[in-house]
Amino acid sequence: MNESMLEKIKKAGVVGAGGAGFPTYVKLKCTAEYVIVNCAECEPLIKSDKYLMEQNAESIVEGLRCAMSCVSAKNGVLAIKYKNKSAVHALEAAVSGKENVSIHLLDNYYPAGDEQQIIYEVTKRTIPVGKLPSEVGCVVINAQTAYHIAQAMEDKPVVRRNVTITGAVHSPLTITAPIGTAVAYLIEMAGGATVKDYSVIIGGPLMGRVSEDPSNEFVTKTTNGIIVLPTDHELIRKKTVSLEQEYKIAKSACCQCNYCTLICPRSSLGLGVQPHKVMQALTFNNADVLIDGNAALGCCNCGLCTYVGCNMGLSPSRFISKMRSELLAKKVKSNHEPKPVNPFRDDIKVSTKRVIQRTGLTEYDIDVPYVDSYDAPRAVRIMLKQHIGAPCEPVVLEGDTVIEGQCIGQIPEKALGACVHSSINGRVVNISKDYIDIMEA
Ligand code: SF4
Ligand code: SF4
Structure with missing residues (x-):
């Protein structure tokens, strides 16, 4: 176990970016034979990991190697769908000449990114229900998490992540958004909704949740997608109809x-x-x-x-x-x-194609470009709980000036959690039990 690496990962607030946000420094406190990077990005329409892999393959491999060092793994595997050809080429170039690191190609099926599926695909092992992957000698981290681990080694905390904004918007896009960016701001950046009555899924179309109040949603460390759909779309109906009605x-x-x-x-x-x-x-x-x-x-x-x-x-x-x-x-x-x-x-x-057809998403299954030049938000809301565990405790006061990357919320003593950082330079304008608002000075 590499304590100094784990400490850096903890300090940077790295969490599982592809799931519920389990703190990575805790996940890596074990020994394992394999570290597998989940590059499957199996939810339809989402392209945030695809661009991350194309643009930052070296860092992802570096993050994988750090994780391998933490858990003393002999094997590092990047599991990626063969259909993402540019990303596969970028990762192939990044692993070239590196020992014990390889690429495993996956079919284009759903849910290829499920932890059980990916472990089986790579090792032919299955985890007994209720046990952790380490039970079968594996640790699985998401591609975005691997990237954040590499950043953490350079003392750069998690202040940004890739997000795809797509569906019923005029100009779908993927960007690297500051954590805390308002979802409404990102929808506007995507040209706004194409329909008057729309609903917003936070996350992928299948496993994501329909937001009850899109005007009050903000990017967290686990937000990979924002899917805008007409409110009368069948997928929205299925996700929001009451269980009582379903039961009847x-x-x-x-x-x-x-x-x-x-x-x-x-x-x-x-x-x-x-x-x-x-x-x-x-x-x-x-x-x-x-x-x-x-x-x-x-x-x-x-x-x-x-x-x-x-x-x-x-x-x-x-x-x-x-x-x-x-x-x-x-x-x-x-x-x-x-x-x-x-x-x-x-x-x-x-x-995945069949999933897209069955969920009525065919018209939204289009190329979503990466946009690297945009007006950054002038205000962000940093949620104090973006992870599994206890909410952070603010370590700043209203009126404080903060800079990008400054820790503003710490893990309560002896609790499971992940600290949070300001994603812009600015001033703390509001602190509640759930979040810290920062506005550009
Ligand atoms: S959601 Fe349905 S298909 Fe998926 S694992 Fe559960 S029971 Fe199986
Ligand atoms: S109708 Fe068939 S597929 Fe649908 S819930 Fe019942 S058993 Fe499952």
Whole structure:
């Protein structure tokens, strides 16, 4: 374990940029045989990692090597979809001549970036449900995280990240945005919405959440995409319809065809996930079919069963997600031993193209250019909780002058968390329990 590297990563506030924001210095406090960089960027429409890899391949490989040093890994692997040819070439050039670092090409399927999928693709191992990847000798970090690790080695904290703004906007684009930039500002930068009534998904179209108030959303360390869609778009309807209403429909419409389970990528890895059983338990009030929580606990919430699997238009992923949360809250643990991987797994994989068609996103599946020259925001809102763990405690006062990269929120003592930094030069104009507002002086 390389303590000085871990300390730099902690000081820079690096978190898992592709998921829920788990603090990276904690993740790397283990030993592992493999460090895998998740370069899959599997959510449709999002291009933020693609550009990052094309433009910063050397830094990503450097970040990978640092992570390998932290966990004493013998193997470093960059797992990337073969279709991202320019990024593959950039990474190939960056790994050339470097020992123990290689590239693994992935098919263009969803969810290729799921931790279980990517570990299986690279090592042919599966993680028992409820255990960490280190259990099977692996650590997985996102491409943006690897880049931030490399920056941290130069004492540069996380103050920017790549974000794609796309969907029903006039000029979709990807930019490197200061953390804390208002989402409304970025939508304007993308030319504004093309429709009057629109909704905004923060994150990818499938796993992202529909914002309840887009005017009050700000870029965090985990914001990879901002998807604008007409409010009456089917994807928005599916994501926002109440569970009570879904339940009423499911009671009469679920025919137990089992297709949601057949298509489930976690099920095909032998992890025991069975959305049709969860639906059976709910719709027939027959909890006995579940026996334990194994049908739900291994779900990664990819949404495939809902958006592609169910021909009756039901949302098994929403029910399974609710059930999983309730089981975890009750501290129910899985006792499922991984079963052999489905020998037809490759045939079951769902292409990203099919996901795009089924979710009604074909018209938005276009080239999204990277724009490097733009008017930077004059104000930012730095959220005090952009990570798993406790919110940061402000270490500045209202009226203080701050500079870009200055730490403004620290991890509470003995808590899990990640510190936050100002992403612009300016003055602290407001501090609340949730955020710090900074305005250009
Ligand atoms: S939820 Fe849909 S796919 Fe799953 S069993 Fe019911 S009808 Fe079939
Ligand atoms: S969301 Fe559905 S398809 Fe995805 S892992 Fe969970 S049960 Fe399987």
